[in-house]
Amino acid sequence: MGTTDRKFRLVMSWVKSACKSQAEANWVENLDFHHGECFYYTGEIQASGEWNDLTVWENGERRVISEIPSKAAKLLDAIGVDIVWSNSHVSCDVCGEFIPTEAAHAFDTVHFWYDGECGITCDNCLARDGEDYLKALEGRPESPLAKVDLRKYGYTQVSSTEGEYPYEYRQPDFAKMLEKLRLAGITRTLLKTHSNGPFAYSWGLWVHSTQIRKFNKRLGHGIDQRKVVRHVLSAL
Numbered sequence: 001m002g003t004t005d006r007k008f009r010l011v012m013s014w015v016k017s018a019c020k021s022q023a024e025a026n027w028v029e030n031l032d033f034h035h036g037e038c039f040y041y042t043g044e045i046q047a048s049g050e051w052n053d054l055t056v057w058e059n060g061e062r063r064v065i066s067e068i069p070s071k072a073a074k075l076l077d078a079i080g081v082d083i084v085w086s087n088s089h090v091s092c093d094v095c096g097e098f099i100p101t102e103a104a105h106a107f108d109t110v111h112f113w114y115d116g117e118c119g120i121t122c123d124n125c126l127a128r129d130g131e132d133y134l135k136a137l138e139g140r141p142e143s144p145l146a147k148v149d150l151r152k153y154g155y156t157q158v159s160s161t162e163g164e165y166p167y168e169y170r171q172p173d174f175a176k177m178l179e180k181l182r183l184a185g186i187t188r189t190l191l192k193t194h195s196n197g198p199f200a201y202s203w204g205l206w207v208h209s210t211q212i213r214k215f216n217k218r219l220g221h222g223i224d225q226r227k228v229v230r231h232v233l234s235a236l
């Protein structure tokens, strides 16, 4: 057991024994912890919860009924535990790591977790085991997470991403393009956002190796990505 772990147990046993009222018991019940290395935080342990003092409204005024949350946060912070607010992160349902929600990119296309049918999965877990995840995204205009290596799972990029494309090209009709490809029997497609800034946007069309020959037969290969859109929409 590490030093932090030992201290953590001591602090938490104090916190739990100090929680006497129902409000305090509810508060401590709602804490959540993650032990072990975490990509997004530096400490050995992350503690998630509400860390404001507990208050009630009385005669139009807010009255503090318990200072345990703020004291617990100070103690935990002092022993090197990462204090995380419960509304500022999501938890990976596979590895349990906390992922800060503010880590999401401002332009809303780069995410660090996937919220799918089986719950939330972080990009580290998906980078390790991404086959089913990528299959679920095939044919959909939703970019795979940046950390997942598409080559590792048998996909090849069929459009060039040389240079960036101006902002006005950022919204080709991806759904229509993918639908055209699907009707032509090219179903194992992925659209990956490579970069997304305020003035430029670049993306690539990827096709699974099992359908590359079919794609090349219909459309050729190595073509410019703007032409891919035009090509697919007109040729198929």
Ligand SMILES: [Zn+2]
Residues within 6 Å of the ligand: 092, 093, 094, 095, 096, 097, 121, 122, 123, 124, 125, 126
């Ligand atoms: Zn994970």
